[in-house]
Amino acid sequence: MLIDTKIPYRYIFHQIKWDVARVILFSLLFQLLKTYVASYLPPVPVQLPTILGSFISLLLAFNMNQSYDRWWEARKVWGAIVNDSRSLVLQLRQFIDPRQMPAGEAARLLRRLGHRQIAWCYSLGQSLRGQDALAGLPQFISPEEMASVAEHRNKPLALMQQHSDDLATLTQAGALNTFQQVQLDSTLVRLVASMGQAERIKSTVFPVTYRLFIHLFIYLFLIILSLGLVEEVGLMEIPALTIVASAFFLLEKTAKFMQDPFNNKPTDTPVSAIARTIDINIRQLLHEPQVPEPRKAEEFYLM
Amino acid sequence: MLIDTKIPYRYIFHQIKWDVARVILFSLLFQLLKTYVASYLPPVPVQLPTILGSFISLLLAFNMNQSYDRWWEARKVWGAIVNDSRSLVLQLRQFIDPRQMPAGEAARLLRRLGHRQIAWCYSLGQSLRGQDALAGLPQFISPEEMASVAEHRNKPLALMQQHSDDLATLTQAGALNTFQQVQLDSTLVRLVASMGQAERIKSTVFPVTYRLFIHLFIYLFLIILSLGLVEEVGLMEIPALTIVASAFFLLEKTAKFMQDPFNNKPTDTPVSAIARTIDINIRQLLHEPQVPEPRKAEEFYLM
């Protein structure tokens, strides 16, 4: 997530440099053409750039809106993960009846579930970003669990399975009654759903032809605009066209980055920072003395 | 689902070839008309193409948005199927109490339900695409079940009925208590709802007149634009009009394909690939040694 301040110009410029270079190139080309073959160039009727301009503006604005919705949906999914992680620990503390288990066993299981929930959040974030889904997990789960998780293709799902097994254990020991088990299971169902929703956003490519045609239409519009400007504006055309083109390409790139919020880029949903927040919350709900610091922003963004 | 790279030009061109041919034809026609009867052609007032152009741009942009919503809804439905399939198996493993049944019976029923859930996903995907809903199912369900399903018109619904019967059996045997049965039934209710939602998207034709009028308006707009261009641009009109027309028709076709995401086309929701993912997940949750590979993309799309 980009932070409100201090976005360096080079970051912004970096995104559109090739497209802008191409635009400069072809406006130069049209200048040359004009010098040598002006009389052969067809006149561009005045309506064409206006019609195409309003068409591409509309497409871009709608596309921006769809990208925004997708970005906001990704953030909502991770918001739901925060909420359900907190609720899970609150519910476990409230429901587990320690009198039904050997001394200390209930507390040990509560701690195990809480830590595994932290591990799940980190692991899900890393796997969405295509990073190692197991990195950093050994501090939260036991070596046996680690080994079992490693055998699964979908690591966060394996952690959920261990949660589910623990609930069965607690119920069979009598520390949870069946209603409480089912209520906790409902929380797991919601967590599994959030996981699947994040995976859906990650794995569903934004409609490719739609994205591609918008890109092509911007070029089409700029070429027709350029042909129209050639006659009237002369050499001043090149900076004018470059600025207008930059405006359109910047918007297009912003839309594109918002469409893919789990790409390990500065515009990502800040899943690491959110997982850290959950880490802090759960440790405090478990009354642990040591709590990590919230993740700091790096330069101009927060991962 | 189209994959991000390598969409062949012939695929794109194939979609709009007839419409573009028609546009070339009538712009040729207007050129001829102009040569012979220029003086009789009425002047097209400058506002008409602009007004119609912004109207058709708006309609197309909104239509694109509605198609996108429908496409995204279809993907969400299948995302929910992923989540509930995983939850179903997690819940069954957690809830079933093997001590209440003959040795091995609980494990056998768990495996039967898990495999039938895989079968259900494949069957639903195939029936939505108008393919044989029973193809490939014998590896997951027994011949008796197969025979019973074959008698139903709606095959996936018949599989759900067998799920439901198994829950009754498990409850009567005491391996599930009623509260757990009801929680599992809630998962079945969600799966039945997702099935119905996918069928709804499949069976509900996008408003025909709306779709038709957009198509006609694009032609109307192009004809009026063509009449306007005739006077000013001359022979250069034909490529200009062809390019503009292609832009509009490409968008319209993209919208149309997104409206029908279960049509056995490259732009489909990738239901086979999603069903395979569920297949892998469920087998790993059941600790089966053999797990299939994720489905690969074919050339430039993933089914």
Add this chain to the structure above:
Amino acid sequence: MLIDTKIPYRYIFHQIKWDVARVILFSLLFQLLKTYVASYLPPVPVQLPTILGSFISLLLAFNMNQSYDRWWEARKVWGAIVNDSRSLVLQLRQFIDPRQMPAGEAARLLRRLGHRQIAWCYSLGQSLRGQDALAGLPQFISPEEMASVAEHRNKPLALMQQHSDDLATLTQAGALNTFQQVQLDSTLVRLVASMGQAERIKSTVFPVTYRLFIHLFIYLFLIILSLGLVEEVGLMEIPALTIVASAFFLLEKTAKFMQDPFNNKPTDTPVSAIARTIDINIRQLLHEPQVPEPRKAEEFYLM
């Protein structure tokens, strides 16, 4: 619901004939005016038709979108009815314990509830369309139930009350335990909600002034456009204006028809066909030998 093919021209033409006639009339009138009093007509500034044209285009496009949402919501409500009807029967089969009742009694009650659910779907569809809500019901429910339903103003609600009474009977007989009763009641609550949602769409008039002003603005726009065209285009104005006007009025009518999807028109949500699908599904879930055929489309639409 209109079917994808074969919409006859007369059907489309029929919708807008009066509006188009009016447009032809006043463009003729302006021609006459022009011939006699041209010098007294004020010049229409070039911006006015453009501004009004883009305003009315926007209003129509948004209106189309709102109508589409309403139409899609109506379809979703009936999709939910499909899902919950199927779930209701699956649940009843799963939950009812025949050992707690006299022989055959449980099967009889199951069949009664299933048939009443079919009756409810037909009855709701007919009452939404303003038809006789009781037509065709005697083949599904007993004469006593029929008599009791006839006394209620809201027939589908009366059928739900009988469902509810049967659940109480089954529970008191011990064939359902309380958890199962409550789970079944949740399904009834969803069905009651769907019924209310369909009634809401039926009874809530789309904001009248909004609809009216859009209609008036189209005329206002056409008159101003007509005044503008008079000077430039001459007699060719009449067909030009007629075509443009038809485009706008067709869109407006399409929007209007989508706003009211329970009006017994070809553009309706196909509630009869959906009820038939439920009929087939429930009979097959009850293992009945005789099952009706799916409803066929009539000419170019499906009711």
Add this chain to the structure above:
Amino acid sequence: MLIDTKIPYRYIFHQIKWDVARVILFSLLFQLLKTYVASYLPPVPVQLPTILGSFISLLLAFNMNQSYDRWWEARKVWGAIVNDSRSLVLQLRQFIDPRQMPAGEAARLLRRLGHRQIAWCYSLGQSLRGQDALAGLPQFISPEEMASVAEHRNKPLALMQQHSDDLATLTQAGALNTFQQVQLDSTLVRLVASMGQAERIKSTVFPVTYRLFIHLFIYLFLIILSLGLVEEVGLMEIPALTIVASAFFLLEKTAKFMQDPFNNKPTDTPVSAIARTIDINIRQLLHEPQVPEPRKAEEFYLM
């Protein structure tokens, strides 16, 4: 809610008379200015009215859409109240076991809860409209309850509290078991939520600056348009501008009225009529012989 027919012109005209008067005034003023100081008036460049016109058109169209969503949300909330009121009575009839209470006591409590639910609907509608929330209630609830409700600031909430107390009474008497109590409580939770949602729409002012700026921009646009027209159109400017202005102001007013659907105006959500429908439904579910008539529309609207 305005009814589909017969909206009197005076009602429509009444809404915009002051704004239109102001527009006529300043177009007159510009005519005078033109006569005396034409040479000093700056020429208005042709793009300005077009740009501002499309900007204000967009704002108004989006604003209309937001207002429509708010209006539809209000209607949905009241639709949910209909559904949950019906479900509440169906559930009470189904769940209450009369054998656990003195003869007639269960029937008396059922009737009390049903009548109080009717009272709640009327009371909520009246309090949303700023009317006396207690008017007409004595025919539904006892004098003691009436006195208790009168002490609360939020009358409908007090009625819900009495519902809640009755559920406790029924449970303690054994006429409801705990699971049924919880299911009924879920219905109360939804009713409390609907009440809060209606209050939210009522108490949340539509963003004031947004509404205000739209109003000012319409004036700004009209002034600039007027300046532009002065040169070309002459005296005919006044009716032209008046008509265009009326179009914009009518839309703005329509949007404004839809934003506040509980204002005791003809454009309100018809809460009295909906409460009457619930009244009829509940009485028939309780098998009462006397049932009121549905509320009739008054002249051109239904409250």
Add this chain to the structure above:
Amino acid sequence: MLIDTKIPYRYIFHQIKWDVARVILFSLLFQLLKTYVASYLPPVPVQLPTILGSFISLLLAFNMNQSYDRWWEARKVWGAIVNDSRSLVLQLRQFIDPRQMPAGEAARLLRRLGHRQIAWCYSLGQSLRGQDALAGLPQFISPEEMASVAEHRNKPLALMQQHSDDLATLTQAGALNTFQQVQLDSTLVRLVASMGQAERIKSTVFPVTYRLFIHLFIYLFLIILSLGLVEEVGLMEIPALTIVASAFFLLEKTAKFMQDPFNNKPTDTPVSAIARTIDINIRQLLHEPQVPEPRKAEEFYLM
């Protein structure tokens, strides 16, 4: 929340003064340039300001819509907090069985939970606004609870933990049975979710590049418009441009303020006033004699 009336001009002017100053500055600059180097200035083609104007209008209108959605979502979250706070107290009163506890203990616990719920609402509102989350809490919770809460980083979450502990106490004492506990826990889950949703809106910066580019495009548009006006309008350009610029900047600022509804500004969601409403409701549900007054608006806004 701004109140419908009496927004002082200085408040509005204050928001855009720097942007307007910059616009005046550069239109002055262009006037000077024109006087000295008019012949070197390139002509601005007539289409450019129109195209850019309709592009920036679209972006602003969509942005306004997204901001409005975010603002409305924030208000909905706090509406849900109102509803669930009321339901929580209604449920506690209905469920707690005083006969299972020492005399007066149930009433004491009910009062403690009710007051803590009030404290939670105030605390959440204050922490969202970056104020002291503990201010004013001692009048609602005991010193021991205060001390325990102070140790947590997330104060409202700590209060929820205490709620959760109390539910466990009540259940262990037998004053709640497990169904009732689970139903109350569901209410806590919803409150935790609402808290997380408000935190999500607070902590998620609106996409920075999107916001930034809109700001830059307004300037780009104004500069190009200014260049276009220079030739035609002369000195009158400065007020004209200033007014148009103010319109765009006012809208942009309005959108920006709606994006961040928990910023301790007059445009905030009125969380203090909502918390006060909950305070009043809960005290009356607990039959307390002393109830505070609703919060009054300050000058032109309500916090």
